Amino acid sequence: MSAKFKLKNHENWIKFPIDRLSLDSELMQRFLENCPEISQGLITKIVASGMGSNYSFYLDQDHLGLAQNDQKPIYVDIESSMKYHSKVYFKKGHSNEPFYKSIKSESMKVIDITCGMMGDSLLMNFWGFDVLAYEANPIISCLILNALKVHPLKRFKFVTQEFNWNHYIDGVVFYDPFFRKEKEKTSPKKAMQVLRDFDEFDFLSRPELDEKVVVKRPKGSEDIWEKPHHRYQGKSVRYDVY
Ligand SMILES: C[S@@+](CC[C@H](N)C(=O)[O-])C[C@H]1O[C@@H](n2cnc3c(N)ncnc32)[C@H](O)[C@@H]1O
Secondary structure, X not given: OOEEEOOOOHHHOEEEEHHHHOOOHHHHHHHHHHOOOOOHHHHXXXXXXXXXXXXXXXXXXXXXXXXXXXXXXXXXXXXXXXXXHHHHHHHHOOOOOHHHHHHOOOOOEEEEOOOOOOHHHHHHHHOOOEEEEEOOOHHHHHHHHHHHHHOOOOOEEEEOOOOOHHHOOOOEEEEOOOOHHHHXXXXXXXXXXXXXXXXXXXXXXXXOOOOOEEEEEEOOOOOOOOOOOEEEEOXXXXXEEO
């Protein structure tokens, strides 16, 4: 629910092909001027990695989007996501949601170590958690930084960095990794497909923490570590608690 397809009028969007940003200093300057929330260092990282060379950033007056071959850009729309969550949980509440039950703790602090397009992070924030979110991919990080500029959030911190267990300070850890086999399945949502195109991160090993670690898995898929202490079953995913 976090990524929306808008783009009614293609002409209103300014296109920044990622592979041109390093070659065209004027284009780079224009991009950075329009997106002051994004550091030159982050763009340098994107260019140096060579990732996303067939993708372009698109900018309208409100949002930074990302698309390949002139398809409709995806972007993170915090306001719409929060409105959607208000509508969904207004009457029924969230205390019986498997996801909520899996991450619930006294401190109400969560580290989302795989932020992606913010879907899970926003839901946790909506439910009242203090969220510290990490995203390793610099291209996806640009979309997140822009979304947070457009719609700043309380109780939400974002770090554009690959998470490893040395970064852990406190709170429940929420981990939503891709798995190689899942990559082969067809018809994921558009935003997930984009994330998959960029996915290059290894599975983290099982940590030794006092706090719980919650791993989101597709229903029926194998465990990423040994058998969890508890599983909360959702409709199409489950939450394994270690
Ligand atoms: C399956 S997606 C997460 C989707 C996310 N839960 C959502 O609701 O949009 C995995 C994301 O985690 C990122 N990632 C993978 N390993 C990471 C790590 N060690 N640290 C930070 N980000 C990581 C990937 O770049 C990708 O964007």
